[in-house]
Amino acid sequence: MQRRHFCLFLSTIGLAPTLALANEDYPARAITMIVPFGPGLSTDAIARYMADEMGKIVGQSIVVENRAGAGGTVGSQVASRATPNGYNLVFVSNGSHAGNVALFKNLPYDPIKDFTPVGAISAAPWALAVRPDLPAKDVPEFLRYASERPGAVTVAHGSASSRACVALLETKGGIDVNDIPYKSLQPAMIDVEAKRLDACFLPLGVAIMAHNAGKLKVLAITAQKRSQLAPDIPAMGEYLPGYELVSWIGIMAPAGTPSDIVQKLHSAMATVLSNPKTVEKLAGFGHDELALDPSQFAELVAADIGRWKQLVHDANIPQQ
Structure with missing residues (x-):
């Protein structure tokens, strides 16, 4: 038994450099980013702009794939089940990853447990x-x-x-x-x-x-x-005191995506958002830059889920 444990230990040591090397080579091919909303509006346009600019920085194309339906539920569910290897991303909003928790009785994904935040982009x-x-x-x-x-x-x-x-x-x-x-x-x-x-x-x-x-x-x-x-x-x-609903957008990856890959993606995102051209682009869509890091984004999502539950209760919105 001791000899078996020793062999496993040696095999783990031998595996670690291989994993590290794989992540250092990331990305070695195109990345897919699901947009769980339809084409032609600002969310899709910002997603495509961010994909193009981040792709230039990481050295590989980030391909946008629209998977619209059920207020972002369809595409988000697909993304939640994707392989967490850094080659699958999802463009999210406060609707798909906060509001849907309150609006759907049986949401087929958990916005917190099933995803790893990369960063928030903007709000409007x-x-x-x-x-x-x-x-x-x-x-x-x-x-x-x-x-x-x-x-x-x-x-x-x-x-x-x-x-x-x-x-x-x-x-x-x-x-x-x-x-x-x-x-x-x-x-x-x-x-x-x-x-x-x-x-x-x-x-x-x-x-x-x-x-x-x-x-x-x-x-x-x-x-x-x-x-x-x-x-x-x-x-x-x-006209109506207390009426307020501001949406945010950002990028996430499936839960379990290696932290160094997430950090590399966030670094690329932060570089894009620091460009005055991007701030101007976002403003053209009525968006203010947020530029939150993964931990800040996670806090925003958790807080907004609570706000949405209260909003849905107060507005008497029936669940689906």
């Missing part, structure tokens, strides 16, 4: 956008319009966060709307632009572009105060 409020011909120029007029048509005004959502925005609008605004779920935000926005629906909640940067193009009217952002990136757009807090 949402925007209430309505069809351009809707007879409401601000939030009070929209609330009046909806209150006169209980259950008839259609408001679309395509993620956990946008769904919560709708629920908060109902509870804080004292209205009853017909909330319409979508697989992702892009088709929801298209249907509001086409006047098939009345309103939707969109990422701030996307909403501003649609507003400037005359395709939508932006009435407010989902924050207590106005954003420095869009000071002309009112905040919900100006």
Whole structure:
């Protein structure tokens, strides 16, 4: 028995340099990053930008793969089961990795136990956008319009966060709307632009572009105060005290990914985020830079799960 233990000890010693060498050579091939949301909106655009820039630093391509569905649940579940070798990443949001804990009875992944944080990137409020011909120029007029048509005004959502925005609008605004779920935000926005629906909640940067193009009217952002990136757009807090929902985005890896690989990825991310070009890029999408390291990101996720549970309870949002 002693001889067997001694042999195992020697084999472990012999294996350690091999593992270290493998990680030093990382990455030796392309990396896949799942984006559990649809293409065409700011989350996807930021993910692709970060993938391109981080890929240049680590010396390998980071390939983005969209796996939309169920508010980020579909892609996140796939990522949670991927091999934890550094070649599988997932682009996450507070919806997929905090809100879904409160919104789904049987979430098929654990945002904390099944993932290793690489780092948080940025944060941004949402925007209430309505069809351009809707007879409401601000939030009070929209609330009046909806209150006169209980259950008839259609408001679309395509993620956990946008769904919560709708629920908060109902509870804080004292209205009853017909909330319409979508697989992702892009088709929801298209249907509001086409006047098939009345309103939707969109990422701030996307909403501003649609507003400037005359395709939508932006009435407010989902924050207590106005954003420095869009000071002309009112905040919900100006009309509905306590209304606030700000989303964050970041990158994670499957649980068990070696710490030195995680650190190498985070270092690449931090380098990208320190570039003024990136800060300007994020601002164009209505995002403020966060740049949290893995431990700070883990703390944010844990805290936000608690906030979401309270939000879902207070807004009386039914679980799926």
